[in-house]
Amino acid sequence: MTLLEQFQLWLATMWPEWAAYVTPAIVGVVIVIAFALCMVMVFIYFERRLLGRFQIRLGPNRLGPEGIFQPIATAVKILLKEDIVPAKGDKVLHWLAPLVVFVPVLMIFAVVPFWEGAIFADLNVGIVYVVAISSVSAVGIYMAGWASNNKYALISAFRAVAQVVSYELPVVLSILGVVLMVGSLSLTQIVAAQTIPFILLQPLGFIIFFLGTVAEMNRSPFDLLEADSEIVAGFHTEYSGMKFAMFYLGEYCHALAYSCIITILFLSGWRGPLLPPFLWFLIKVVAVFFVIVWIRATLPRLRVDQLMSFAWKCLLPMAVINLFVVAAEVLWLPESLPWVMVVVNFAFAGALIMLWSKLFTLGGGRVEV
Amino acid sequence: MKFERYGIGIAKGMALTFKHLFRPPITVQYPEEKLVVSRRIRGNELVWYPDRCTGCATCAKSCPQGNIEIVTHVGEENNYVVDKFEVDTGRCMFCGLCVESCPYEALAMGLSYERAQYRRGQLVLSKEELQLSDVRQPSGYARPKIEATLPEQSLLVNWDREKGGQKLSLVPLSKKRGRGV
Numbered sequence: 409m410t411l412l413e414q415f416q417l418w419l420a421t422m423w424p425e426w427a428a429y430v431t432p433a434i435v436g437v438v439i440v441i442a443f444a445l446c447m448v449m450v451f452i453y454f455e456r457r458l459l460g461r462f463q464i465r466l467g468p469n470r471l472g473p474e475g476i477f478q479p480i481a482t483a484v485k486i487l488l489k490e491d492i493v494p495a496k497g498d499k500v501l502h503w504l505a506p507l508v509v510f511v512p513v514l515m516i517f518a519v520v521p522f523w524e525g526a527i528f529a530d531l532n533v534g535i536v537y538v539v540a541i542s543s544v545s546a547v548g549i550y551m552a553g554w555a556s557n558n559k560y561a562l563i564s565a566f567r568a569v570a571q572v573v574s575y576e577l578p579v580v581l582s583i584l585g586v587v588l589m590v591g592s593l594s595l596t597q598i599v600a601a602q603t604i605p606f607i608l609l610q611p612l613g614f615i616i617f618f619l620g621t622v623a624e625m626n627r628s629p630f631d632l633l634e635a636d637s638e639i640v641a642g643f644h645t646e647y648s649g650m651k652f653a654m655f656y657l658g659e660y661c662h663a664l665a666y667s668c669i670i671t672i673l674f675l676s677g678w679r680g681p682l683l684p685p686f687l688w689f690l691i692k693v694v695a696v697f698f699v700i701v702w703i704r705a706t707l708p709r710l711r712v713d714q715l716m717s718f719a720w721k722c723l724l725p726m727a728v729i730n731l732f733v734v735a736a737e738v739l740w741l742p743e744s745l746p747w748v749m750v751v752v753n754f755a756f757a758g759a760l761i762m763l764w765s766k767l768f769t770l771g772g773g774r775v776e777v
Numbered sequence: 778m779k780f781e782r783y784g785i786g787i788a789k790g791m792a793l794t795f796k797h798l799f800r801p802p803i804t805v806q807y808p809e810e811k812l813v814v815s816r817r818i819r820g821n822e823l824v825w826y827p828d829r830c831t832g833c834a835t836c837a838k839s840c841p842q843g844n845i846e847i848v849t850h851v852g853e854e855n856n857y858v859v860d861k862f863e864v865d866t867g868r869c870m871f872c873g874l875c876v877e878s879c880p881y882e883a884l885a886m887g888l889s890y891e892r893a894q895y896r897r898g899q900l901v902l903s904k905e906e907l908q909l910s911d912v913r914q915p916s917g918y919a920r921p922k923i924e925a926t927l928p929e930q931s932l933l934v935n936w937d938r939e940k941g942g943q944k945l946s947l948v949p950l951s952k953k954r955g956r957g958v
Binding site: 460461462463464465466702703705706707 | 787790791793794795797798800801802803804806
């Protein structure tokens with residue numbers, strides 16, 4: 409039973425039934441959205457400072473102590489800007505697209521368990537819900553590209569759809585590995601089953617899921633749809649003011665949501681010694697985001713064909729093999745020997761990555777497709 | 778077995794950027810911190826020494842723009858007395874030809890680089906304004922004697938690898954009105 413359900417039962421003892429039903433829902437929505445937006449602010453600041461440090465710069469440090477009010481100043485600046493709609497663009501779609509990008513990302517947080525029972529809706533198909541709802545953003549990006557009536561925006565939208573569709577498959581297949589081990593689709597159940605974090609039990613699945621989600625949230629090195637050296641700013645070339653801010657927030661919300669999902673699926677969620685569970689959850693989420701920023705600071709952008717071949721020729725077959733291996737282990741290995749599985753899977757992941765990098769190596773180490 | 782072809786490059790790159798986290802930042806936060814400029818900088822001003830100047834107007838002749846305006850009259854000892862010495866720094870391109878041509882070292886380039894004004898008229902410097910003062914120091918351009926007294930320039934490339942950091946001499950806030958500002 410979740411905390412909100414307990415709250416509802418407690419209210420039902422003194423309030424009429426409809427009020428006791430509606431109030432906890434509103435409270436839950438407000439708390440979850442407040443958490444998401446506050447963390448997005450923190451993430452924006454964190455990323456800018458961290459990128460600065462990775463590039464031996466300082467990052468924003470003027471506004472407030474160590475520049476912590478910089479995201480607020482940025483938000484105010486964006487809000488005050490003029491809202492421009494292209495004269496020959498599709499006005500309705502242009503207005504609707506930022507919402508279609510932003511709202512589904514916020515909806516992911518409905519099934520994220522922050523600690524035991526602290527979950528808005530404990531769906532028994534939680535992870536399926538996450539996969540389904542997070543793909544809707546691609547429709548919003550396509551709408552934005554189409555409504556802008558701009559060649560670069562449209563190219564970017566094409567790329568976005570191709571990318572999200574391609575990377576959805578390995579992501580879902582690597583989730584299946586986790587689900588096979590747990591035997592449940594509920595995110596609470598998945599965390600409860602992780603006495604050993606699944607990053608140790610399924611290193612290959614973790615790598616595939618991580619790379620797939622980084623590609624799905626359109627971050628570097630997979631940020632082809634806003635490749636500024638090729639297509640200006642991609643699908644939000646024609647956006648300004650609050651609508652642009654929605655895309656910007658949506659991007660960071662996506663990063664936050666997927667950091668949460670990675671934490672829950674592979675890093676054993678809120679579980680950890682000594683510290684309170686919510687703190688453990690936050691630490692793991694920030695650590696995942698740190699790695700994402702780290703990758704962004706290091707790796708250059710992929711080419712379009714490299715991006716697609718990486719999804720279809722590397723990640724997808726590896727995810728299928730990983731799924732079969734995990735299924736075989738769940739079926740035949742006794743449950744009392746989890747550490748055997750850890751060793752076997754690490755060896756297997758190493759061998760598979762070596763094999764695949766061999767397959768894609770031609771001519772002096774260059775990756776050819 | 779060579780690991781060059783097995784994605785080790787990605788690991789190397791990640792390790793390098795991770796090392797950057799522990800390096801001191803290379804940024805110089807300009808209005809608060811300032812690097813020491815080159816000793817031979819042709820800064821945005823001139824320094825004029827009235828006691829050395831004979832009023833020969835070689836500087837005015839050498840100026841490609843005709844920026845320097847000198848008005849003199851003949852004094853008691855049959856010398857020139859300078860009535861007016863004006864430089865329009867708004868049109869000056871700081872080529873340094875006037876400084877090089879001066880036979881008596883009465884003119885020098887300045888060390889300053891913060892000489893923005895709100896009005897064009899304020900850029901025309903008079904005889905009194907051009908003289909040596911606390912904020913108006915000469916640079917070592919074509920003046921080796923002055924150059925020898927100036928501190929060495931701090932360069933971003935002079936990076937101390939052993940100490941893992943940057944060896945930069947900065948002008949701190951308290952010396953804001955001092956030399957080179």
